[in-house]
Structures are given as structure tokens and as C-alpha cells.
Amino acid sequence: xxxxVRPDGCRLHYELHGPGGATPxxxxxxxxxxxxxxxxxxxxxxERHHVIAYDFxxxxxxxxxxxxxxxxxFVEDTVALFVxxxxxxxxVYGMSFGGMVAQxxxxxxxxxxxxxxxxxxxxxxxPPVPRDAGSMNVPKSRPWLALYSEGFAAAHPAxxxxxxRHGARQQPxxxxxxxxxxxxxxxxxxxxxxxxxxxxLHGTQDRLVPSALxxxxxxxxxxxxxxxxxxxxHLYHSEQPEAADRAVLDFLxxxxxxxxxxx
Numbered sequence: 001x002x003x004x005v006r007p008d009g010c011r012l013h014y015e016l017h018g019p020g021g022a023t024p025x026x027x028x029x030x031x032x033x034x035x036x037x038x039x040x041x042x043x044x045x046x047e048r049h050h051v052i053a054y055d056f057x058x059x060x061x062x063x064x065x066x067x068x069x070x071x072x073x074f075v076e077d078t079v080a081l082f083v084x085x086x087x088x089x090x091x092v093y094g095m096s097f098g099g100m101v102a103q104x105x106x107x108x109x110x111x112x113x114x115x116x117x118x119x120x121x122x123x124x125x126x127p128p129v130p131r132d133a134g135s136m137n138v139p140k141s142r143p144w145l146a147l148y149s150e151g152f153a154a155a156h157p158a159x160x161x162x163x164x165r166h167g168a169r170q171q172p173x174x175x176x177x178x179x180x181x182x183x184x185x186x187x188x189x190x191x192x193x194x195x196x197x198x199x200x201l202h203g204t205q206d207r208l209v210p211s212a213l214x215x216x217x218x219x220x221x222x223x224x225x226x227x228x229x230x231x232x233x234h235l236y237h238s239e240q241p242e243a244a245d246r247a248v249l250d251f252l253x254x255x256x257x258x259x260x261x262x263x
Contacts, residue, residue, distance in 0.1 A: 018046030028098030034060030058174025203232030
């Protein structure tokens with residue numbers, strides 16, 4: 001099992017997919033997720049890119065030492081993995097919590113980031129947006145339903161059962177500590193300074209992070225592109241993996257083409 005051991009003893013589990021000589025693409029997962037959450041996208045994303053996927057500390061097979069964590073902690077882990085694997089400049093694709101880590105990475109280490117894909121995520125410290133009154137109409141006994149668009153689980157029970165079967169293991173208290181790191185993090189005031197090609201990707205029926213927050217994020221980042229996946233929920237890459245991957249790959253192809261033309 002490939003892993004990187006950090007100075008504090010944290011063991012970061014990672015996987016590599018796709019041709020080793022291709023442009024690196026690093027995947028940053030959501031809170032409480034794992035590499036398995038990307039399983040429907042890895043084959044397509046790995047066709048033309050050297051994909052690096054890893055479990056955040058506390059998620060999946062990665063450990064989480066008993067020490068305070070901030071968003072910067074996850075950024076430092078990501079940079080360490082870049083250096084360890086010799087990734088150089090990489091495309092960075094973060095979803096949900098991983099999208100927050102991706103923002104901070106681009107703001108503090110722009111030299112490492114070729115482009116950004118920010119999916120199902122939001123800025124830290126931005127103005128609130130109104131939430132649809134029915135958006136969280138989810139039984140308390142089945143909170144995971146909020147991850148999907150309304151009615152998706154009922155229409156696709158086998159699909160959702162497969163997601164639950166692949167659900168991430170978490171270290172004790174990992175979710176709480178990741179949540180606390182997210183709550184104290186701010187990016188809103190700094191986003192206008194970003195000079196990295198950026199795609200904001202969001203499902204229109206996201207019940208955890210309303211799509212209005214995705215629009216807000218795209219408006220805040222200079223020249224960011226916005227793609228809305230009609231009818232998709234928070235786990236857009238589970239509900240509509242082909243459409244999501246097509247949007248991401250088209251964006252990455254455009255970034256790479258512009259870089260080649262500028263050489």
C-alpha cells in the first residue's frame with residue numbers, strides 16, 4: 001500500500017492512475033470521503049493524465065495523529081505529496097472539503113498549480129446565500145440522502161447501495177476536526193487575487209452546498225468558468241460521472257492547449 005509518512009507520524013495513503021509521463025492531476029476528496037469516491041471517474045481521468053489520488057489525514061486508509069489541524073495542514077500534506085512524487089505543476093481538482101483545500105493551495109502555492117477545478121464547494125467566509133426551504137427535507141434516520149438530489153436514491157437504490165458499500169472509513173473524531181478546520185477558514189477576501197485558470201463545477205440540486213454558492217465562487221475568481229450539472233446533487237460525480245468528467249477534461253484540455261500555444 002503506497003503511503004507517505006509525514007513528520008508528525010501521519011501516514012497518507014495514495015494511488016497513481018494513468019500514464020506516468022502525462023500532466024499530473026491531483027484529486028482532493030470531500031470530508032469523510034476516500035479514494036473510492038472517485039472510482040467512477042478514475043478510468044476516464046486517467047486516460048490522458050497522471051492522476052494522483054490520496055486520502056486526507058483521517059479519511060480512508062490515512063491516519064490522523066492527535067494534533068490540531070487547519071486547512072493549511074491539508075495543504076501542507078498535499079504539497080509534501082507533490083514533492084515526494086515529483087509532480088511539479090499539477091492540475092488540482094477538489095470537491096467539497098477538497099475544494100477548500102484546493103483554494104488554499106492555489107492561494108499560498110500558486111507555482112504548484114497549473115489549473116483549478118472547484119466542485120460542489122464554496123468560499124470560506126463569503127456572504128450567506130438563501131437556502132431553498134425544501135433543500136434539506138431529509139429524514140434524520142438517513143442523513144446520507146442529503147448527498148443526493150431529491151428522489152435519486154429512490155430511483156437508483158442499487159447505485160446508492162454501492163456508494164454506501166464503498167463508504168469511507170474515518171479515524172475517531174476525524175470528521176469533527178475536519179469540520180472545525182473548515183469553519184475557521186477564510187478565502188473570500190483573497191480570491192480576487194487568484195491568477196490560476198479555474199473551473200467551478202456544481203450540481204443544480206446540491207442540498208448540502210447550494211449551487212448559489214458555486215455561482216458566488218465563480219463570480220469571485222477572475223475569469224473563472226462555471227459549469228452547472230442540471231439535476232445533480234452534492235455527489236454529482238456519483239450521479240452524473242460522465243457529464244462531470246467531460247466538463248473537467250474539456251477544461252483541462254483547454255488549459256493545456258493554451259500553455260502549449262504560449263511556449
